[in-house]
Amino acid sequence: MAWPYVADDTSDPLLAADAEVWQPFTDAVRELVDACVQSDVDADDVRAAQADVEAALARLGKARLSTTLGQSGTVGSRRRAWGNPVIGVRNPIAPPLHVDSDPAGRAWSDFHLGPAYEGPPGLVHGGVVSLIIDQVLGHAVGAGRQPAMTGTLTIRYERGTPLGDLRVEAWVERREGVKIHAGAHVLGPDGPTAVAEAVFIVPRRFRDQLSDGIGAADQGSTQG
Numbered sequence: 001m002a003w004p005y006v007a008d009d010t011s012d013p014l015l016a017a018d019a020e021v022w023q024p025f026t027d028a029v030r031e032l033v034d035a036c037v038q039s040d041v042d043a044d045d046v047r048a049a050q051a052d053v054e055a056a057l058a059r060l061g062k063a064r065l066s067t068t069l070g071q072s073g074t075v076g077s078r079r080r081a082w083g084n085p086v087i088g089v090r091n092p093i094a095p096p097l098h099v100d101s102d103p104a105g106r107a108w109s110d111f112h113l114g115p116a117y118e119g120p121p122g123l124v125h126g127g128v129v130s131l132i133i134d135q136v137l138g139h140a141v142g143a144g145r146q147p148a149m150t151g152t153l154t155i156r157y158e159r160g161t162p163l164g165d166l167r168v169e170a171w172v173e174r175r176e177g178v179k180i181h182a183g184a185h186v187l188g189p190d191g192p193t194a195v196a197e198a199v200f201i202v203p204r205r206f207r208d209q210l211s212d213g214i215g216a217a218d219q220g221s222t223q224g
């Protein structure tokens with residue numbers, strides 16, 4: 001099976017210009033989501049705001065992409081993860097996280113989660129914690145430039161994760177053939193709130209293309 005991306009020839013300057021338009025718009029929609037869960041105005045204001053949102057929807061709905069943002073790419077398989085729900089430039093669901101990584105297989109991010117991500121009162125929804133851990137694990141594993149997918153993800157929720165400023169760290173622990181074992185945790189003001197173990201798998205369909213980079217030679221530990 002081929003790469004699941006549709007290549008296009010969008011240049012870097014065009015991409016940057018596109019981001020300049022969409023990023024502020026997405027930020028505004030994210031604030032709208034926050035207002036949706038936090039605003040305390042009366043019913044007339046809510047109805048008036050709904051009409052404004054519906055007008056915006058009519059304008060945006062005039063044209064639609066033929067693929068998802070994740071499927072569209074650029075020449076050379078460079079990916080445009082603009083629709084990603086954790087880091088996407090065009091996804092207001094994304095907090096968004098800015099994730100740093102290094103080639104040794106470590107990834108980390110300092111981020112903020114507001115009331116739109118609440119599960120238990122004042123705490124982050126466990127599924128959101130898992131979403132963020134999965135993504136940042138993906139960056140740690142992807143730092144080795146191997147396209148791998150989460151096979152198994154185990155999370156131990158040590159204590160509630162408070163809404164607010166948080167940090168996530170992930171690291172590759174070892175590679176065993178097509179399996180990449182990795183770990184991660186989310187840190188709140190009082191230390192780790194959730195600790196994860198994961199096994200990423202290089203899917204069968206990618207193994208032939210990557211046979212040089214996978215195997216016993218990749219064994220190693222980079223716990224961070």
Ligand SMILES: CCCCCCCCCCCCCCCC(=O)SCCNC(=O)CCNC(=O)[C@H](O)C(C)(C)COP(=O)(O)OP(=O)(O)OC[C@H]1O[C@@H](n2cnc3c(N)ncnc32)[C@H](O)[C@@H]1OP(=O)(O)O
Nearest residue numbers: 134135138139142145146147149150151152199201203204
């Ligand atoms: C180019 C670089 C770009 C860099 C860019 C950087 C940025 C990068 C950011 C990405 C950020 C995304 C981060 C989100 C990550 C997701 O959310 S991924 C989405 C969630 N995961 C899925 O949807 C996966 C669904 N499952 C599958 O597609 C397939 O089951 C899998 C996992 C690919 C495995 O299928 P397969 O390739 O056919 O595997 P198979 O040959 O049967 O088994 C191979 C080995 O793996 C083991 N295995 C199979 N399945 C599993 C499993 N689920 N658990 C544990 N072990 C398993 C088998 O037992 C076997 O082991 P051995 O017998 O060899 O010892």
